[in-house]
Amino acid sequence: MRIVVCIRQGQDGEINPFDAAAYEAALRLEGAEITLLSMGPLSAKDFLTSLTRLGAKQAILLSDRRFAGADTLATAYTLSLAIQKLTPDLVVCGRQTLIGDTAQTGIMLATRMCFPVITNVMGIHTVTTEKITCHTRTEGDVTVSLPALLTLERIYALRLPRLRSKTIECQVWNADDLGADPARCGLAGSPTRVLSTRENQSGRRRCKWISLDQLDGILKESLSKEAQVTEKDTPAALSLPRVWTVGDAPLEFAPSVSNDVTVLPFASAEELAERIRAGAPSAVLWGSDPLSKRLAAQVAAQLDLGLCADCNSLETDGQELFMIRPALSGSVIAKIRSIPRPAMATVRTTQTEGSPLVIAAGFGAKEQMPLIRALAEKYGADLAATRKMVDHDLLPYDLQVGLTGKSISPAVYLTVGVSGAVHHLVGMQRSGTVIAVNPDRTAPIFDYADYGILAKAEDLAPYV
Numbered sequence: 001m002r003i004v005v006c007i008r009q010g011q012d013g014e015i016n017p018f019d020a021a022a023y024e025a026a027l028r029l030e031g032a033e034i035t036l037l038s039m040g041p042l043s044a045k046d047f048l049t050s051l052t053r054l055g056a057k058q059a060i061l062l063s064d065r066r067f068a069g070a071d072t073l074a075t076a077y078t079l080s081l082a083i084q085k086l087t088p089d090l091v092v093c094g095r096q097t098l099i100g101d102t103a104q105t106g107i108m109l110a111t112r113m114c115f116p117v118i119t120n121v122m123g124i125h126t127v128t129t130e131k132i133t134c135h136t137r138t139e140g141d142v143t144v145s146l147p148a149l150l151t152l153e154r155i156y157a158l159r160l161p162r163l164r165s166k167t168i169e170c171q172v173w174n175a176d177d178l179g180a181d182p183a184r185c186g187l188a189g190s191p192t193r194v195l196s197t198r199e200n201q202s203g204r205r206r207c208k209w210i211s212l213d214q215l216d217g218i219l220k221e222s223l224s225k226e227a228q229v230t231e232k233d234t235p236a237a238l239s240l241p242r243v244w245t246v247g248d249a250p251l252e253f254a255p256s257v258s259n260d261v262t263v264l265p266f267a268s269a270e271e272l273a274e275r276i277r278a279g280a281p282s283a284v285l286w287g288s289d290p291l292s293k294r295l296a297a298q299v300a301a302q303l304d305l306g307l308c309a310d311c312n313s314l315e316t317d318g319q320e321l322f323m324i325r326p327a328l329s330g331s332v333i334a335k336i337r338s339i340p341r342p343a344m345a346t347v348r349t350t351q352t353e354g355s356p357l358v359i360a361a362g363f364g365a366k367e368q369m370p371l372i373r374a375l376a377e378k379y380g381a382d383l384a385a386t387r388k389m390v391d392h393d394l395l396p397y398d399l400q401v402g403l404t405g406k407s408i409s410p411a412v413y414l415t416v417g418v419s420g421a422v423h424h425l426v427g428m429q430r431s432g433t434v435i436a437v438n439p440d441r442t443a444p445i446f447d448y449a450d451y452g453i454l455a456k457a458e459d460l461a462p463y464v
């Protein structure tokens with residue numbers, strides 16, 4: 001079976017973690033003939049060559065200054081030309097890169113290739129010459145016909161090379177080798193433009209140190225206050241005409257940029273693309289659930305539109321939509337515009353149902369889950385988890401809060417044993433009152449907490 005694994009080198013020079021999972025998943029398939037494929041600067045050639053030691057039969061770097069500055073659509077176009085030449089049975093991509101964080105390229109690539117796609121893959125079950133079945137994080141087991149494209153969710157550890165394994169020299173293909181249209185590559189072919197970036201300071205709070213004895217009182221007081229939660233959207237002073245949302249979820253954001261909003265029902269990507277082509281709205285907003293994100297990327301690839309992922313606010317001057325989103329794993333905030341119309345964005349909607357108190361268990365509380373559950377029961381709280389807890393199978397994925405989980409905004413968010421990685425913070429920073437329990441005074445979570453308690457999870461025992 002011929003498999004193309006799409007790889008990107010991270011800013012740290014290492015393989016993007018989700019792509020490492022993709023490569024490892026491909027290496028585990030019997031009879032796999034793997035080609036590594038990457039688009040990037042010439043400096044990535046040695047990086048790809050060294051990765052062939054793990055078992056890939058060839059590595060191809062798509063490198064040309066005309067490819068520089070590509071957004072997800074232009075990247076998917078360029079990669080698709082190489083894949084057309086390679087005619088694989090299977091393409092395996094990481095779910096997302098840590099640089100772009102969009103989780104769009106794989107889906108757009110599949111759409112361009114007319115391949116069925118399975119996203120959020122946790123493991124490959126069975127492969128025949130005609131079909132592949134994968135276990136996914138979001139939809140259970142999914143089977144599609146080959147050729148197909150997978151996006152890998154789980155961070156498998158990539159194997160180490162054998163001592164005497166040999167490298168295979170990476171080939172370099174340029175725009176002419178691919179027969180690429182330069183107007184569709186790189187910055188020239190990218191419908192989205194980053195207008196500005198700034199350091200992400202949102203969600204920072206002044207932490208007041210309290211003792212465990214005060215926890216019960218602070219919890220009750222915070223819960224009795226009305227949840228200050230989401231910044232309420234005021235009606236748009238400057239309004240974009242004809243803004244469409246797919247489903248109701250983006251209505252949390254749409255009124256901030258338009259007084260003329262229409263909700264489309266969910267449909268297939270082809271049907272939605274047709275409606276958007278015919279209706280020519282000025283903007284289309286999508287939710288951040290897996291189905292909306294997949295449909296949005298498929299429609300963008302079908303209509304050659306820009307798509308800005310995971311926006312946490314929107315602005316307008318009445319003429320155009322400005323999409324604001326965290327980038328570089330949440331460390332910066334970028335302001336983005338789309339050149340073609342409609343502008344399209346997925347918006348980071350927050351789940352508001354459930355208990356006003358959520359208790360998040362982090363890896364520091366991994367041995368104290370009975371205690372955390374007892375605490376949740378005492379206060380009628382819902383549980384939440386960090387990704388590390390989920391990756392270690394200590395809590396289920398539907399409890400995961402953060403960049404690759406859900407966003408929530410309860411009246412009170414109590415964390416126990418959570419360090420406060422940016423990836424976690426983006427999912428909880430719209431909470432009302434934040435209380436953090438952690439023995440490490442330097443843990444970043446305290447910069448995002450209203451109350452801090454320097455204690456271990458096990459110290460909570462007398463309080464449940």
Ligand SMILES: Cc1cc2nc3c(=O)[nH]c(=O)nc-3n(C[C@H](O)[C@H](O)[C@H](O)COP(=O)(O)OP(=O)(O)OC[C@H]3O[C@@H](n4cnc5c(N)ncnc54)[C@H](O)[C@@H]3O)c2cc1C
Pocket residue numbers: 017097098361362363364365385386387388389400401402403404405406416417418419420421422423424427437438439440443455456457458
């Ligand atoms: C692309 C990408 C996406 C990601 N998406 C998410 C996401 O959606 N959500 C998410 O949460 N993470 C996500 N992560 C992972 C994230 O970067 C962190 O690794 C993760 O949030 C850390 O989880 P943690 O706080 O439970 O564990 P750790 O970072 O290991 O922190 C454990 C904390 O427990 C404290 N501690 C130690 N002992 C005790 C004790 N006895 N009692 C109490 N505390 C103790 C420690 O001081 C430490 O601060 C993502 C990472 C990547 C690369």
